[in-house]
Amino acid sequence: MATRKVEFYRHTVGADELASLKQTVDSLFLTLGPRVRELEGALADYVGGGVEAVGVSSCTVGLFLTLRAFDIGAGDEVICTPMTFVATTNAVIHAGATPVLADIDPRTGLLDPAEVEKAITPKTRAIIAVHLYGQMSDMRALRGIADRHGLFLLEDSAHGIEGMRDGYRAGHLGDAAVLSFYATKTMTSGDGGAILVRDPECAARLRILRNHGMSKDAAARHGGTYQHWDMLELGYKGALTDVEAAMLLPQLARVDAQRNARQCLVERYEGLLRDEPAVQLVERSGRSTHHIFALLVPVEQRDRVLRGLGERGIGCAVNYNAVHTLRYYRERLGDQNERLPSATDFGRRTISLPLWPEMPEDDVDYVAQALLAELSES
Ligand SMILES: Cc1ncc(COP(=O)(O)O)c(C=O)c1O
16 A cells, blocks of 8 residues: 555645635625626636636536527537547537537647648537647637638637637637636636636626526626516526635636646656656647646556556546547447547547646655656556
8 A cells, every 4th residue: 555645636725715705705695796706807807808707607517608609509510629528528419519529639639720620511610629738729720710611719728727829818719718617627616617708799698698598697686676687598507606706716816826836847747757758748839727737658558557656646637538439429429539540549648647736846756756667567
């Protein structure tokens, strides 16, 4: 049994969040109210570029609501990357549309714009790019393709708000970008999400769709005498709450400092692993959020290494086995391994190592040495 334990992830929620939560608990509103608006304003200011933020209950819900806001549904195809968490493609199916997978660039794990172009049919309505591990997709190329073919471009930015590429942030080039505040993300309230969107009409519709289709939310109805509300369209229960926003506001203030701390740890990992022939580092360009530190090992060693690291007390993950290799999608889409060789291979070889902002450097060294030892054994 291992005596040393290195967790895969540790959150940094603490005294600042407790103070902010107390302020909300002592106030009138716990659900969609002033703290959600405050967070939405702070997220919009952080991203800049005329983007508005709409707080939602998760990234999954945010992706779904955005597809609904773009009136994407039955008969429509949405091009997605297979190197993602199932939430991306599930949201497309929940909206009634069909996910069409396009292959990735094997060096970065990101959607390959040339493959996207090949996957376009007369039914294609949208592309969803995923900023895998926090490295932004090639949004300039994808925006060009979307414009040429009259498609919506969505960003699954569950892996953080702090990324930048070619001077653009999430929400600048996509028609919408969706953040996740799930328990392991770079900012967390346990669960939660936000949609970044530039079109004010779309933002207004998303605010209606996240709240049952109601014309006014509770905070807007509060004060003065009773106000009737109307139901404008069939909406959903999908808003962020003031309790969640209260937890997130202090984290947004330190999101860059924490990202920089993760970058130092990633550089340390890479320095220790770069010369190992059995390790392939994932290529990056621009400013990654460094949400996840993933690398590739030989396919025949991957599962053995995962087990060995686990036995040494090291928390690891696989982000991700490619979507089309999972049973539901195999049954729904048929065998896509030959169509998607790069994603199939990437998904079989990837391992994510422990990373969080306050991770001791000594733990990085321990994990890297353990990985090298496992690779030489198996
Ligand atoms: C790439 C990606 N997309 C979407 C999601 C879903 O986020 P949420 O749990 O907030 O719905 C995740 C969460 O892990 C993710 O990693």
